[in-house]
Amino acid sequence: MTLRRPAGSPGQRGEAGAATAELAVALPALVLVLAVALAAVDLGVAHVRCVDAARSAARALARGDDGxxxxxxxxxxxxxxxxxxxxxxxPRVTVVVTAPVPALLRPLGIAPPRAVAVARLESAP
Incomplete structure (x- = not known):
């Protein structure tokens, strides 16, 4: 046996459009979280690129390549x-590479990606 509420009963009146309103609030929040996550991944990639750039420059300078x-x-x-x-x-050369923080993360006060590489000069005793 099932009970049916008559149309227009108090339980149904307040729920009309509730799913649309919840979606309208949740979707921008989801987009913001996704954007911050992608910016954080970009920050990590920038750090790895800084490390690679600093290491390659330090090695080249230590070998005596053109500065x-x-x-x-x-x-x-x-x-x-x-x-x-x-x-x-x-007898050492130091290279420091610093990259800018992605624009979306700047308001959060995130430190910029920075890499330091030190190499001993090959011509040094």
Whole structure:
């Protein structure tokens, strides 16, 4: 035996369009979470590219390759907008590559991806 409510009963009146309203609230939140997750993945990829760029430049400078060429190659390997710096201290060369934070993550105060590579000069005693 099933009980049926008469049309227009109080239980049915307030539910009309509820699924549409819930979807209208949930969908933008889902899109925002997805965008932040993709920006976080981009941040991780940028860090790996910074590490690769710093290592390759440090190796090239330690071998005695042309300094400008090594830094240009590091800028090509690093994410766009990155800064590449090198310093020579005694028998070691240090290369620092810093990339910008993705725009969506800047308001969160995320530290920029940064990599430091140190290599001993091959001509050093």
């Amino acid at each position: 400008a060429g090594a830094l240009t190659e590091a800028r090509r390997a690093a994410p766009s907008g990155s800064s590449v710096e090198s310093a020579l201290a005694g």
